[in-house]
Amino acid sequence: MKRTHSNGELRLSHVGQHVDLVGWVSKKRNFGQLNFIDLRDRSGICQLLFDETFSETLKNVRNEYVLSVSGTVVERKDKNPDLATGDIEVQVDQVTVVNEAKTTPLIIADETDALEDTRLEYRYLDLRRPIMQKKLMMRHQITRSMRDYLDNHAFIEIETPMLGKSTPEGARDYLVPSRVHPGSFYALPQSPQLYKQLLMISGFERYYQFARCFRDEDLRADRQTDFTQVDIETSFLTENEILTMMEEMMKKLMKEVKGLDIETPFLRLTYKEAMNRYGSDKPDNRFGLELQEITSIFEHTEFGVFKSVVEAKGSIKAIVVPDFAHITRKQIDAFTNLAKKNGAKGLVVLKAVDQDLTGSARKFLSDDEVKALYETLNLKDQDCVFIVSDTWSRTCTVLGALRNEIGQQLGLKKKNEFSFLWVTEFPMFEYSEELGRYQALHHPFTQPMEEDIPLLDTDIETVRANAYDIILNGYELGGGSLRIYDNKLQEKIFELLGFTEEQIKDKFGFFIDAFQYGTPPHGGLAFGLDRIAMILTESDSIRDVIAFPKNANAKCPMSKAPTPVDPAQLKELHIQITEKEKTED
Secondary structure, rough: OOOOOHHHHHHHHHHHOOEEEEEEEEEEEOOEEEEEEEEOOOEEEEEEOOHHHHHHHHHOOOOOOOOEEEEEEEEEEOOOOOOOOOOOOEEEEEEEEOOOOOOOOOOOOOOOOOHHHHHHHHHHHHHOOOHHHHHHHHHHHHHHHHHHHHHHHEEOOOOOOEEEEOOOOEEEEEEOOOOOOOOOEEEEOOOOOHHHHHHHHHHOOOOEEEEEEEEEOOEEEEOOEEEEEEEEEEEEEOOOHHHHHHHHHHHHHHHHHHHHOOOOOOOOEEEEHHHHOOOOOOOOOOOOOOEOOOOOOOOOOOHHHHHHHHHHOOEEEEEEEOOOOOOOOHHHHHHHHHHHHHHOOEEEEEEEEOEEEEEEOOOOOOHHHHHHHHHHHHHOOOOEEEEEEOOOHHHHHHHHHHHHHHHOOOOOOOOOOOOEEEEEOOOOEEEEEOOOOOEEEEOOOOOHHHHHHHHHHHOOHHHHHHHEEEEOOOEEEEEEEEEEHHHHHHHHHHHOOOOOOOHHHHHHHHHHHHHHHHOOOEEEEEEEHHHHHHHOOOOOOHHHOOOOOOOOOOOOOOOOOOOOOHHHHHHHHHOOOOOOHHHHO
């Protein structure tokens, strides 16, 4: 079995050449004395032409048979402009059936009729589809570009352990029982956070790793149980230097992978600006519909809903959707349900018609308030106004969710547009009603902004972190921070988070000990490789850019994992499954 060319590379310049090709039958067409076969490999499709002497040989050949052929490249009479090789075909003089194939349970083509469960069960066939191969090949281009940039900027690739210690990092750990140490468990890494900081203490200064990470959490379209981070850490760099370097890397990536020149520096929004303007800490700024503050308009209102919010020093915000006054009662009800789903008590919807406002709330508004709304929001005839009043954070979040939904419905989110930005100055802490105390918004090793350190003793809610997220088209591509490198400050943060001295020693003892031996100022971030690949391949699900993903129930339909194991294995690990646990499972 020989191969001189890939199927997708043949062009008019190859006419007259004798070639050897291999691949899978993508399509077979019988025209009496002539047979045509589209032969597919990773590079593309080439049409093969067989005369009547091959009729018997090809009689039983069907889709997905593996063939080896030899023949001469000739110019096609009926060219196919939709095919890269559409100007030529190969006139075959020799063919070998390398392997046969059963009828496949799904169509092997860009467009397939298979449901996702079938695609995942027969993933090895799903991955033969050209569109899927292109996605994974683009993922390879992404990793190659990022690795090349980091290698050329003095970063060193270092692997960290897969079996480590269970530490509180925000999600549930996947635990691995130890046979050698009965009753003890390793944890698969949620991220290499502690190790990468230890590598800075070790003096490597610039590290990166394409790290496999594991989190036992509910899945969604852009989340998997096991995923890949491009993990990066540096010493002796400022936040601005880190962000600038990462912008350069993404600029290079977009040029090499998508052929696009993107502008740098990226837009930088503080957390508060992002929430005020877009209602999200991962804003999609490909379209407008920005939130607008209108609380001052209703300082003396008689409208009870707004009046109670003003008195409680809450927030009233609005978004204006141009030429949207034609929406129906059914649509308004759907938007209202979305608002309530995100925590709002209700939603005020007003339509601008003939210099007045219409809607169920209009009768509660004074003429002066209507006039002020027109002026402040710059309303035009047939505009639609959505208003939410609540606490500042809830008002932002609810209108942010509405903005995203309306943007989606109106087709304002173009998959072939790419808009990067940074969100900075996140809150250092968030209050957990469940725990009854503050917890770190990111992780307990994040450096507070220097000017806010005195507020740790007086006003913990207002402390900002030296933390930053990189956003693309409303998705968080990655995030990171400058890290605490002062032992006393780290102890204080642990204390504020409610850790006892015993808990600190148990969970982070080895890490805290390392801080006593000259820790450099350091910081970094991690990119979600799968998410980058999902966006750049214009996929709807992260599963499309992972070779063998789990489904929404965290199962692998192909291998059927997770599955029960042999009782003998459990015995070796000193684990016993109770009947109650079986029932719950």
